[in-house]
Every structure is written in C-alpha cells, then in structure tokens.
Amino acid sequence: MKQESHVQERMVITVVDGDGNIIDTRETYRATLTQRIKKWLGFGKCYADDLITDICLADIAEFLTTQYGYISIGTGTTAPARTDTQLEAEILSRIAATVSTSTTFYTGDTAVFRATFTPTYDVGITESGLHKMPTSSGDRMGAREKFTALPCPAGTGVTIEWQIVTMR
Numbered sequence: 529m530k531q532e533s534h535v536q537e538r539m540v541i542t543v544v545d546g547d548g549n550i551i552d553t554r555e556t557y558r559a560t561l562t563q564r565i566k567k568w569l570g571f572g573k574c575y576a577d578d579l580i581t582d583i584c585l586a587d588i589a590e591f592l593t594t595q596y597g598y599i600s601i602g603t604g605t606t607a608p609a610r611t612d613t614q615l616e617a618e619i620l621s622r623i624a625a626t627v628s629t630s631t632t633f634y635t636g637d638t639a640v641f642r643a644t645f646t647p648t649y650d651v652g653i654t655e656s657g658l659h660k661m662p663t664s665s666g667d668r669m670g671a672r673e674k675f676t677a678l679p680c681p682a683g684t685g686v687t688i689e690w691q692i693v694t695m696r
Contacts, residue, residue: 585694586636589629592692596670598622598659599643599688605654608672614664615657615672620645622662625690632693641690645680652677658690 543551604616623643632638641658655674661667680686
C-alpha cells in the first residue's frame, strides 16, 4: 500500500485593530498546489520559509510510544484502508510490545514496537496491527499491514517489529 502520511506544520498570523477588524493575515503554508506554485513564483501570500525541527520529529515519535503499545496478528486478506479500526481476522491474543525509539534520518525520529507471538497451532499469518488497547473493546488501531502468507508452525516464535518513522 502506498504510504500517504506525512507531517506538515502551518502557522497563521492575524493582525487586528482596536475594533477587531483584520488589518493583515499571513500564512506560512497553504495546502493547494496552486498556492504553493504562487509562493514559489513570488505571487502568493505565504511569507516564511518554515520547517518542523528535528527535535519535534523526535518528540512526535516519542509521543507515539506513549499512545500505542500492543501488536496483533491475523489472517485477513483485505487491503489496508485509512479507515480500518481493527484487523480483518485477528488471531491469538495481542501482545504488549517492547517500546523504544531509534534513529532513521534524525536522532530519535522512529518509534519502535516489538512483540513475539508463539502460536500453539500451525497458522499462516497475513496481517498485523499496532494498537492502543490490549483488546478490541474501545481500541483504536494506529497502523495495519497486510502481507503474503507467512507460515508459522506451532511452537515457533514470530516476532513483529513496527517502526513508525516521522519525517519531512
């Protein structure tokens, strides 16, 4: 599945007079392609060159480690969608992940979640999810991946590691 996620900041400055009338408004980022082209050509009302700092990317990755902490596996075959809230066909119990951060592009920009499952029967897993809760009740799934069936014989260890990289 094509990743469409990214982090983008926006700052809006509004100057008002004593009566509350807007004197000037400036934006540091506009979402449409036309507005970005106008800025590049010097015709837009986007005034600043701005960015999200490396430490902010690290803070976002660290925040993710405080919000998500459970990994699931399943046998579903439907392609992931942004609106997914659970795996299609979850099996076994969710595992509390070992949570940390690591570096991919900038110091601490990657949230890492790792868990090992031990199936008690032969199974072919095809999906995994990253969750907030240990059960589906009241849960919100933060990420889902579908993949070609991976045979997991009974008694083997199956380690799933999710790496969520914050980047520009």
